Amino acid sequence: MGSRGVSSVFTAVVLAIAVAVGIAAVAISWPMMKSNFDKNAWSGSMGLYKIGFTYTKSGAYAYTQNGVSAPLNGTPGFVGYCLAYQVNATTAIYSCPSNQPTG
Amino acid sequence: MSQILEELTTEPIGLVIAMVILIAGAVGGLYGYWTYTNHVTLQNYLWPIAEVVPYKGNYYLGVVNTGYEPFVVKQIYLSGGSAINVNTKPLSHGQWLIENLNSLPVAVRVCSTVDPGICIVVPVHGWAMAEVGVPPDAILVVVNGSGCGWSLTWYGWSGGTISYDKNVTFLIQPVYGDVHFILNNLVGPSEASPGSVVVFNVNCPSNNGLPPWLW
Numbered sequence: 001m002g003s004r005g006v007s008s009v010f011t012a013v014v015l016a017i018a019v020a021v022g023i024a025a026v027a028i029s030w031p032m033m034k035s036n037f038d039k040n041a042w043s044g045s046m047g048l049y050k051i052g053f054t055y056t057k058s059g060a061y062a063y064t065q066n067g068v069s070a071p072l073n074g075t076p077g078f079v080g081y082c083l084a085y086q087v088n089a090t091t092a093i094y095s096c097p098s099n100q101p102t103g
Numbered sequence: 104m105s106q107i108l109e110e111l112t113t114e115p116i117g118l119v120i121a122m123v124i125l126i127a128g129a130v131g132g133l134y135g136y137w138t139y140t141n142h143v144t145l146q147n148y149l150w151p152i153a154e155v156v157p158y159k160g161n162y163y164l165g166v167v168n169t170g171y172e173p174f175v176v177k178q179i180y181l182s183g184g185s186a187i188n189v190n191t192k193p194l195s196h197g198q199w200l201i202e203n204l205n206s207l208p209v210a211v212r213v214c215s216t217v218d219p220g221i222c223i224v225v226p227v228h229g230w231a232m233a234e235v236g237v238p239p240d241a242i243l244v245v246v247n248g249s250g251c252g253w254s255l256t257w258y259g260w261s262g263g264t265i266s267y268d269k270n271v272t273f274l275i276q277p278v279y280g281d282v283h284f285i286l287n288n289l290v291g292p293s294e295a296s297p298g299s300v301v302v303f304n305v306n307c308p309s310n311n312g313l314p315p316w317l318w
Contacts (some may be wrong), residue, residue, distance in 0.1 A: 010118050014125065020293055021129045025136060032140040035147035042150055046169070052113035053235040055274050063174045074233065076156050076163045078199055083154045083165045083230075089245040089272050090300055092233050096170070101226035102155060102182070102209050 046097035051082045053092045060086055062094070121146065145221045148172040151194075153211045153227040164202045164227065166211055168194040175221065176200050178212040232272045241276035251307035253288035260297075 051064050065070035068080035072092060075100060076085040084094035110122035156163050166176050173193040180186045183206055191200050193216045203209075214222040226274030237243045246255065247270055254266040260280040265271065275282060283294045284301075 005148050006115055006118050008309075010121060013122055015276050017125055017129050025135050028137045028140050030132065032144045032147070035144040039147040040151075042170070046152060047279060053233055055235060056274055057235055057243065057274055059296075063260055065292070076158050076165075077300065078165060078167065081152055081167055083163065085156065085158065087232075089243070090301075092235050093156050093230050094233060095156050095228050095230040097152045097154070097228060099154065099228040099231060102207060102229040 033038040046081075049081055049095050049096050051079060051084060052092075053084075060092070062092065064096075106285055131291055142221060143245070145172065145215050146223060149174055149213060149215055149221070149223050151176075151211070151213045151223075151225050153225055154230075155208055155227050157205075157228045162204045162207055164208045164211075165313075166194070166200040166213070168196055168198055171196050173216040174213040174301045175216060175219075176211055179204070179208050179216050180210040180212070180224075181206040182209050234299070237298055238249055238276065239283070239298045240278060241274045242278055242282055242297060243256075243302065244271075244273050244275060246303045247302070248289070248305040248306050251288060253286075253303075254303050255286040255287070255303065256290060257282050258285075259283050259294075290293045 014100075049065065051062055053060060053062050055061070060072040061069055062072045062082070062084045063081040064079060064080035064082060070077065070079045072079075072084060072086045074086055076083050078084075080094040082094055084092055086092050148170055149164055149172055150168065151163065151174060152169050153166045155165070163181065168174060173195050173309040175193055176191045178188055178191055179185050179202065181204070187204075189200075189202070194200060210224050210226050212222055212224045214220075223272060227234040231309075246253070246267070248267055249269050250251045252266065252268045254292070256262075257275060260278045261275050261282055263275070265273075278297045281294050283297055284292065285302075286293075287301065288306055288308060289303040290306045292301050295301045
């Protein structure tokens with residue numbers, strides 16, 4: 001009888017530990033899962049990050065979708081998360097997060 | 104073997120030993136898993152963007168932190184297969200690293216400042232060309248005008264005149280119809296429509312170097 005009682009306690013403890021480990025594992029996983037979602041959202045937004053160029057009375061300007069704008073210079077400078085400069089009166093060279101990799 | 108297992112699962116002392124082993128195993132396993140998830144989480148929040156544009160025969164590399172986890176740039180991989188070791192100050196959100204390189208960079212390796220052992224390699228985004236747009240209610244005037252004095256007069260929907268002896272780019276704005284040009288020492292079109300670009304090139308006469316009002 002005594003040994004059967006000990007055996008039951010053992011089973012109960014094993015089950016309790018299993019449940020606790022399961023709950024803890026889910027709790028521990030949550031930040032990692034969230035970071036995966038956040039990273040995917042970030043990758044998506046970077047894939048859409050583009051730049052445009054237009055003239056105004058005060059010269060050529062570069063502007064990005066999220067509302068950042070800056071004067072376009074003859075030397076490379078950053079506009080939001082893009083690099084850009086003016087080559088001649090009507091042409092600009094730029095690199096943005098939505099551009100293809102070089103390699 | 105089965106007798107030991109039997110004793111372990113049925114005797115009180117066996118139960119205590121088994122519980123200690125189980126709990127230690129569970130805690131150890133969870134700790135290992137927690138370390139792993141921490142590592143992956145920190146790695147997932149490294150959000151660098153690397154970009155390159157060609158400039159005067161060199162390559163102008165920019166690395167920006169678009170996230171909130173600070174990092175340092177450790178290495179720049181070049182197209183030839185070599186790598187440059189750099190050790191920058193930590194870059195926070197929106198901060199840039201700019202490098203002028205002789206070879207085309209293809210990737211950069213950045214490491215978290217929260218845990219220097221967490222690093223990722225990201226590709227470098229290449230460049231493209233784009234037109235600088237002219238607003239629909241404007242005409243962009245480009246004068247390649249160095250060498251001698253010239254003057255340009257326009258009339259129609261908008262009127263004005265300028266005289267210079269150098270290159271000038273300016274916007275006639277606003278215009279909602281055609282504009283006509285009178286050229287002095289310039290070669291180019293005689294009229295233009297809104298939203299277009301007009302280019303004039305200087306054509307120096309024999310009275311070289313004198314401004315138009317002295318001819």
